[in-house]
Amino acid sequence: MSEKKPALWLRITAILIYAYIYIPILILMIFSFNTQKLNVRWEGFTFHWYAQLFSDQEVILATRNSLTIAIFSTIIATIIGTLAALALQRYRFPGYTLSESTLYIPVIIPEVVMGISLLAFFSLIKFSLGLTSITLAHIAFSIPFVALVVRARLHGFDKSIEEAAMDLGANELVTFWRVTLPTIMPGVLAGALLAFTLSLDDYVITYFTAGPGSTTLPLRIFSMVRFAVTPKVNALSTLWVLSVFILLGIGQIVQRRQTRT
Amino acid sequence: MSNLEHGGQPVVGMHLPTKKFSILRSIRENKRSQGLFLISPAILYLLVFLIIPSILVILLSFMTRGPYGNVVYRFNVDNYLRLIDSLYLRILWFSLVVAGMTTVFTILIGYPLAYYIARSPVNQRPILLFLILLPFWTNFIIRIYAWIMILRTEGLLNTFLQNLGLIHFPLDLLYTPTAVLIGMVYEFLPFMVLPLYTSLEKIELSQLEAAADLGARPFRAFWRITLPLSFPGMIAGSILVFIPAMGMFVVPDLMGGAKTILVGNLIRNQFLVARDWPFGAAASMLLLILTLFFTLFYTRRAGFGEELLV
Amino acid sequence: MNKNTYRIFALLTTCALLLVACGGQTQSQSTELNLYAWSEYIPQALLDGFTEETGVKVNYDTYSSNEELLAKLQAGASGYDVIIPSDYTVTIMAKQDLLEELDLTKIPNYANISDEFKNRDFDPGNKHSIPYQWGTVGLAIDRDKVTQPISKWADLWDPAYESRVVLLDDEREVLGMVLQTLGYDKNSTNEAELEAAKAKLIELMPNVRLFDSDSPKTALLAGEVSLGHTWNGEAAIAHSENPSIDYICPEEGCGIWIDNLAIPKGAPHADAALAFINYVLSPEASVLITKEFPYSNPNKAALDYLKTSDPEAYDAYMGFAATNPSIEDVQNAKPVIDVGEATALWDRIWTEVKGGE
Numbered sequence: 001m002s003e004k005k006p007a008l009w010l011r012i013t014a015i016l017i018y019a020y021i022y023i024p025i026l027i028l029m030i031f032s033f034n035t036q037k038l039n040v041r042w043e044g045f046t047f048h049w050y051a052q053l054f055s056d057q058e059v060i061l062a063t064r065n066s067l068t069i070a071i072f073s074t075i076i077a078t079i080i081g082t083l084a085a086l087a088l089q090r091y092r093f094p095g096y097t098l099s100e101s102t103l104y105i106p107v108i109i110p111e112v113v114m115g116i117s118l119l120a121f122f123s124l125i126k127f128s129l130g131l132t133s134i135t136l137a138h139i140a141f142s143i144p145f146v147a148l149v150v151r152a153r154l155h156g157f158d159k160s161i162e163e164a165a166m167d168l169g170a171n172e173l174v175t176f177w178r179v180t181l182p183t184i185m186p187g188v189l190a191g192a193l194l195a196f197t198l199s200l201d202d203y204v205i206t207y208f209t210a211g212p213g214s215t216t217l218p219l220r221i222f223s224m225v226r227f228a229v230t231p232k233v234n235a236l237s238t239l240w241v242l243s244v245f246i247l248l249g250i251g252q253i254v255q256r257r258q259t260r261t
Numbered sequence: 262m263s264n265l266e267h268g269g270q271p272v273v274g275m276h277l278p279t280k281k282f283s284i285l286r287s288i289r290e291n292k293r294s295q296g297l298f299l300i301s302p303a304i305l306y307l308l309v310f311l312i313i314p315s316i317l318v319i320l321l322s323f324m325t326r327g328p329y330g331n332v333v334y335r336f337n338v339d340n341y342l343r344l345i346d347s348l349y350l351r352i353l354w355f356s357l358v359v360a361g362m363t364t365v366f367t368i369l370i371g372y373p374l375a376y377y378i379a380r381s382p383v384n385q386r387p388i389l390l391f392l393i394l395l396p397f398w399t400n401f402i403i404r405i406y407a408w409i410m411i412l413r414t415e416g417l418l419n420t421f422l423q424n425l426g427l428i429h430f431p432l433d434l435l436y437t438p439t440a441v442l443i444g445m446v447y448e449f450l451p452f453m454v455l456p457l458y459t460s461l462e463k464i465e466l467s468q469l470e471a472a473a474d475l476g477a478r479p480f481r482a483f484w485r486i487t488l489p490l491s492f493p494g495m496i497a498g499s500i501l502v503f504i505p506a507m508g509m510f511v512v513p514d515l516m517g518g519a520k521t522i523l524v525g526n527l528i529r530n531q532f533l534v535a536r537d538w539p540f541g542a543a544a545s546m547l548l549l550i551l552t553l554f555f556t557l558f559y560t561r562r563a564g565f566g567e568e569l570l571v
Numbered sequence: 572m573n574k575n576t577y578r579i580f581a582l583l584t585t586c587a588l589l590l591v592a593c594g595g596q597t598q599s600q601s602t603e604l605n606l607y608a609w610s611e612y613i614p615q616a617l618l619d620g621f622t623e624e625t626g627v628k629v630n631y632d633t634y635s636s637n638e639e640l641l642a643k644l645q646a647g648a649s650g651y652d653v654i655i656p657s658d659y660t661v662t663i664m665a666k667q668d669l670l671e672e673l674d675l676t677k678i679p680n681y682a683n684i685s686d687e688f689k690n691r692d693f694d695p696g697n698k699h700s701i702p703y704q705w706g707t708v709g710l711a712i713d714r715d716k717v718t719q720p721i722s723k724w725a726d727l728w729d730p731a732y733e734s735r736v737v738l739l740d741d742e743r744e745v746l747g748m749v750l751q752t753l754g755y756d757k758n759s760t761n762e763a764e765l766e767a768a769k770a771k772l773i774e775l776m777p778n779v780r781l782f783d784s785d786s787p788k789t790a791l792l793a794g795e796v797s798l799g800h801t802w803n804g805e806a807a808i809a810h811s812e813n814p815s816i817d818y819i820c821p822e823e824g825c826g827i828w829i830d831n832l833a834i835p836k837g838a839p840h841a842d843a844a845l846a847f848i849n850y851v852l853s854p855e856a857s858v859l860i861t862k863e864f865p866y867s868n869p870n871k872a873a874l875d876y877l878k879t880s881d882p883e884a885y886d887a888y889m890g891f892a893a894t895n896p897s898i899e900d901v902q903n904a905k906p907v908i909d910v911g912e913a914t915a916l917w918d919r920i921w922t923e924v925k926g927g928e
Contacts, residue, residue, distance in 0.1 A: 014377035017370055018392065021450065024407035025396050027417065031410070038812060040792045058631065084303035091296025099300050101553060102307050105315065107500065108552040110508040110528050113545040116538070116646060117314030123647025124317075140310040143303055145501070152497040153459045172295075187459050190390070194455060197397045208643070212605035212650045213630045221400045223610035223633035226785045229406045237399035244398050248391060328911040329663045331645065348919075352926045415794050435795070436781050518781030519740045522926040533638045534742065535918035536645075 025241065032234035039231050049235040059236060061213075062220035065131060069216065070199040073138035078192040080139070081146025082184075088147070089154040106141040107148070114141065115208030122209065129211030137209045138199045145198060146191035153187025322542035330536030340543035349527070349544070356524040359513065360506035363445040367453040367502050368495065370446060375457035375494070376487075379464075390458065393451050405444055405515045412440055412516075436518035444516040445506060452505075453498035460494025461487070496559060504552050524548055604843045606631045607640070607651040609830070612704075614863045621850050627843045635785070644669050644835060651835050652844040658693040658829045659909045661700045670699040671834040677845045680852035683872035688829065693906075700831035701848060704866040707896055707904055708744055708826030711787070711806040715815040716797035724821045725752045727798060728771075732778045737796045740782035742921035743907045744826055746772065748800065751823040757905040760913035769920045773927070791816055802828075807865030807893040818893040820900035827904035829869070867894055 035044035053059055087093070088100055106114065118137050122129060161183070165175045181188070203218040210219060217236075224233050322340055327333045378389045396404065411417045412434040419431040434440050464487055472482040510525030522530075528548070531541025606613070610633040618629045632651070634640045637660040644654075645667070656664060664670050675681050681701055688702045712721055716735075727736055738745050747757035749768040759765065780796050783789075787801045788809040799806070806818040832851060834844045850856055857873030860866075862884055868874060878885045889895045896904075910917060 010373060010377050010380070013373045017374045020370075020447070021393065021396055024404055024411065024447070025399060027410055028399060028403060028407045031407075036812075038789065038792060038808070040789060040812075080302045080306060083299045087296045087298075087300035087303075091292060091299070093293045093296035093300070096296075097557075099304055101557065102304060102312065104500075104553065104556050105307070105311060105549070108504045108508075108556065109311075109315070109549055110525065110545050112529050112532050113318055113542070114311075114314070116532060116642070117318045118310065119643070119646045119648060120317050121310075121314040123649075129648060129650065136310055140307060143307065147303070148497050148501065149456055149459060152456045152493045153463070155460070155493040186462065190455050190459055193391075193394055194451075197394055197451075201397055201401050203401065207639075208646075210632075211648070212607070212632055215632055218400060218402075219633075222402060223635060225402050225406070226609075226635050227611040228786050228789060229403060233400075233403055237403050240398055241395060244395060248388070248395075252388070326915065329666050329909070330641065330914070331667055348923055348926060352922070355926070413793055413795055514740075514782075518779075518783075520776070520779065520782060520925065522922055526925075527922065530918060530922070533636065533642055535914050536638060536641065537915055537918065540915070 028234050029238045029241070032231050032238045034231045034234075037230050038228045039234070046231075049230070049232040050239070052232055053235055053239065056232075058215065059217075059220060062215045062217045065134075065214055066200055066217040069131060069135045069138055070196050073135050073142055073199045074192055074196040077139045077142035077195045078146050078188060081143045081191060081195070082150050082188050084143065085147040085150035085154060086180075089151050089157075103144050103147055105144075107144050111204035115205040118205070119208040129209060130214045133209045133211065134206050134214060134216065137205050138202065141202075141205060142195035142198055145194050146188075149191040149194060150184060150187045153184050153190075157183070318542045319546060321539055322546050324539040326537040326539055330538075332538060340540045341547075343540065344543060344547060352522055352524055352527055353548075355521065356507050359441065359445065359523060360503050360509075362442060363449055363506045364453075364499050364503045366442065366446045367449050367498070371450055371453035371457055371498065372491075372495075374450075375454045375461055378454075378458055379461035386462075390455065393454055397451060401448070401511070402515075404447070405512060408440070408444055408447065408516065409435060412443070435516070436520070438517065440516040441513050444512040445509065448509075448512060449502045449506060452501040456497035456501065457491060457494040460491045460497075464490050500556055500559065504556070507548065507552060602627055604629045604840055604847055605650055605652045605838075606847070607653070608633060608655040610635070612655065612830075612864065614859045616863075617851065617856050617859045620856060620859075621847060624850065625843070625846055627840075627846070629847070649835070649837055650839060652838040652840045653847055654833050654835055655703050655830050656700070656833055658691070658831070659907050661831055661833060662693045663909055664833070665694065665699045669836055671836055671838060671841065672698050673701065673834065673848075674845070678849045678852065680849045680872075683852050683854065683857070683870050685869055685871040688869035691829065693829075693908075694831070700833040701852065702869040703830045703832050703851070704860060704864070705827070705829040705869050706803040706866045707820060707893075707900070708739070708748075708800070708802055708828065709806065709818055709820045709893075709896075710825075711791060711799040711801045711809060712817045712819065713791060713797040713813075713815060714817050716794075721798075722819070722822055723752070724748050724823045726821075727778060727800075728775055730778075732798060734778065734780045735796050736775075736778045736780060736798045736800070737787045737790045738779055738782050738800045739787065739802075740784040742917055745782075745800065746917065746921060747826070747905070747907065748823075749775070751905070757824075757826075758908045758910055760910050760916070762916060765916060765920050769924055772924050776924070788812075803867065803893040803896075804865045807891060810891060810893065811865075818891070820892065820896055820904065824903040824905050825896075825900060827901065827906050829906075861888060865894055867896075 031039055031042070032049060033045050033047070034042055035046045035048070036042070084099075084103060088096070088103070114137075118133075118140075119129075122133050127133060162175050162179050165179045166172075170178070201218060202216075203222055206216050206219060210216065217240075221233055221236065224230070321332065323336050323338065325333045325335055325337060325339065374393070378386055381389060409416070413419075414431045414433070414435065416435070418434070419428075422428045423431065468486060469482050472486055473479075477485070508525040508528070510523055510529055513519075513521060513523055514526070519526075524544070528541050528544050531537050531544060535541075604627050606618075606629050608631070613631065618631065622628055634643070637657050640654060640656060641660060641663065644664070661670070675697065678701065681697070684702055688705065690696060694700045710721070710724070710727075717732075719731075746765070746768055749772045750759055750764060751757050753764070753767055753771060755761070755764045755768070781790060786805065787799045788805040790796045791799050791801075791809050792812055799809075801809075801818075803818065806816065809816040810818065832848045834841060834848075838844055852870060854870065854872040854876035857868060857870040858877050858880065861868045861873065861877060862881070874885070874888075877888065887894075892900075
């Protein structure tokens with residue numbers, strides 16, 4: 001294992017696993033062009049469903065809602081979660097065990113329970129349900145996931161760099177910003193990515209904390225799917241994946257340009 | 262620095278309240294305060310949006326169901342007594358088995374993948390990780406339906422294998438435990454790969470090279486160095502997979518034909534079908550306590566708590 | 572890497588703010604209606620027609636079961652103006668004071684509903700609800716695959732159908748059906764009878780390939796099963812895709828359900844709600860429902876209108892048992908009635924069947 005490149009068998013295994021991950025997605029995309037509405041067998045090729053999507057106001061609204069909620073909840077949850085991870089991984093303070101347990105609860109609490117309890121809570125304090133209530137709920141379940149991922153990254157973190165920076169005159173804040181944060185950044189970004197994904201895909205908790213007009217994409221798709229998984233639903237998912245792919249591509253190009261200059 | 266430290270008038274014409282400043286000073290100098298300061302946003306947030314609602318649920322578990330599914334506010338422990346029954350223990354056991362197998366398989370499949378990414382050139386890694394998460398931006402239900410399309414009797418896999426002549430009768434895959442496992446692993450794989458990757462990525466290549474120089478063969482180096490160092494990631498991943506898997510009911514319902522009741526179904530049924538919220542709350546509490554103990558025990562053993570500032 | 576991170580951050584934040592700014596919906600009182608109903612149940616053309624006539628915009632949110640609707644409303648969710656609960660749910664909600672009383676004088680089109688659907692047991696005097704659509708729960712048969720005669724629910728237990736049956740994932744309908752095969756009441760609360768039903772259902776399990784309440788038609792059309800305990804709507808759609816799929820009301824009796832328009836207590840746009848209900852009950856609007864969705868329409872005036880405006884569709888509607896069951900079948904049909912305290916018992920029996928392998 002002293003070569004720098006991954007071994008061949010490893011590469012093949014990885015490719016197989018990626019295949020396992022992506023074949024259903026490809027099937028999904030292909031069947032978005034199926035003429036048969038109930039999408040049980042392939043009958044023919046059409047763009048009809050895509051056209052339908054662009055005129056579907058409910059879907060457009062749901063998409064906008066989902067993105068808004070995901071972005072806001074991710075930013076806040078990542079900040080709070082990273083701070084919490086730092087606290088738990090490097091400090092001892094009164095109430096440590098209690099804090100740690102509290103942080104894990106959203107991971108293990110059944111979603112139905114969390115959803116219902118939040119619904120009851122919001123109605124108790126007369127807080128009207130809508131995009132805000134959903135976002136607040138999403139932050140709550142995202143924080144522990146961010147914290148867990150960042151903690152795994154922090155474990156074994158070499159503090160001597162930080163100590164060196166402090167010896168050289170930097171205070172805690174500067175040390176954190178210029179030494180610690182960049183080093184744990186992969187973990188923080190991984191956590192943020194996870195939080196974003198969780199928010200976009202959440203159904204149960206969102207269901208209970210949503211109000212009139214604040215339908216999200218999973219809620220919308222779920223109700224569309226109740227009838228059958230029509231190609232329209234596939235088309236929606238395909239568009240979503242493609243747009244992310246394109247964004248990724250743009251990001252890559254931008255990065256290449258950066259490294260060149 | 263000196264004037265401000267002494268709490269006296271600063272040199273420059275700023276006037277800062279001395280009381281506020283001593284709080285900041287104590288945070289800067291006192292490690293315990295620092296810790297509390299860092300964790301307070303999380304704790305405060307969860308206190309309001311998790312603890313208080315959870316307390317509502319705990320209280321609920323001590324109530325009873327009224328004749329129309331409403332809640333009768335009369336304190337009793339009937340629900341918990343009801344849970345002590347072989348039926349519910351059997352359901353719990355099934356869920357443990359499903360969640361356990363899902364965890365094992367996500368480790369078996371996720372580890373090579375995480376290792377591969379950790380060993381790839383640095384600029385490729387974000388894309389490779391992203392590619393794992395990308396499918397999750399389709400919709401959960403649709404992904405499962407895609408699998409149904411693949412695994413069903415007249416589905417794509419069977420048609421493919423039959424056309425190739427590899428099998429003569431269609432494989433009975435859908436609505437079996439195998440299908441459920443395929444679906445579960447599919448859904449939970451990223452939760453294992455991401456933490457594993459963050460752990461593996463930190464392992465210095467130089468350590469492995471040193472081991473090689475000292476005469477250790479690749480497998481031995483892996484077993485004695487890489488694997489133990491990746492335990493934190495494996496623990497984090499196991500928690501992120503095992504526990505939600507315990508409460509999962511959508512995949513077993515869709516891929517398994519809804520023929521079995523797991524803990525997730527049980528709780529969901531109480532809230533959404535039988536409308537016996539108190540009983541559902543009690544069942545949730547028991548599940549919660551169980552998994553909480555499991556989590557704390559697991560992370561403490563693995564040394565999460567060892568990172569202390571001296 | 573630092574600079575890029577900040578740029579991405581800034582970009583994301585700007586996007587988020589833009590999204591919120593662009594997406595802000597101004598909620599003004601009297602020009603909106605919040606509709607909360609099943610999905611695939613209300614034609615867009617109907618909603619558009621209502622908006623055109625009254626200027627009121629309709630927000631259509633969906634739920635996927637009566638229990639979810641109940642759960643939400645019982646826990647205190649508000650803001651909805653019109654809901655469409657099923658028969659037994661109306662009873663429960665009325666008892667818990669979750670529904671507004673309907674002023675029928677403000678809903679003149681109520682007269683369009685057939686008399687047999689008015690004043691039913693679950694809501695005497697239609698104080699809280701007015702029928703929207705109705706249907707049955709019967710047996711869908713793929714005549715291509717099933718050649719022997721079938722006329723009773725009890726026939727499902729034939730070992731020839733191993734792994735060829737789909738049942739609804741609905742404890743009331745399934746256990747109720749099993750009770751009927753044993754000659755008991757579908758809504759029995761007798762423990763001995765339920766235990767017997769449990770044993771009988773466990774016997775059926777080898778024949779059950781899957782449980783599915785959402786889309787049993789898919790399993791039928793995909794060839795996974797040849798027999799289905801299904802809603803009439805599902806069978807009708809399957810039939811239109813594959814004419815060999817038939818639908819019967821077995822001898823023991825099929826299930827019957829009626830979905831109803833109702834107004835939850837404290838609805839913010841109550842006036843618009845009444846106007847909407849009245850609009851839905853008009854023949855022109857109601858006919859749109861029948862043309863788009865394959866359920867049975869309790870609106871007599873709508874069916875008359877369909878006969879004259881689109882005879883072909885009328886004949887198709889009348890000709891298939893799923894949309895137009897015979898009078899005997901309807902009389903023989905048994906609805907689900909809330910069993911109150913015995914709900915826990917029913918749930919336990921169901922859990923034992925599914926959790927007992």
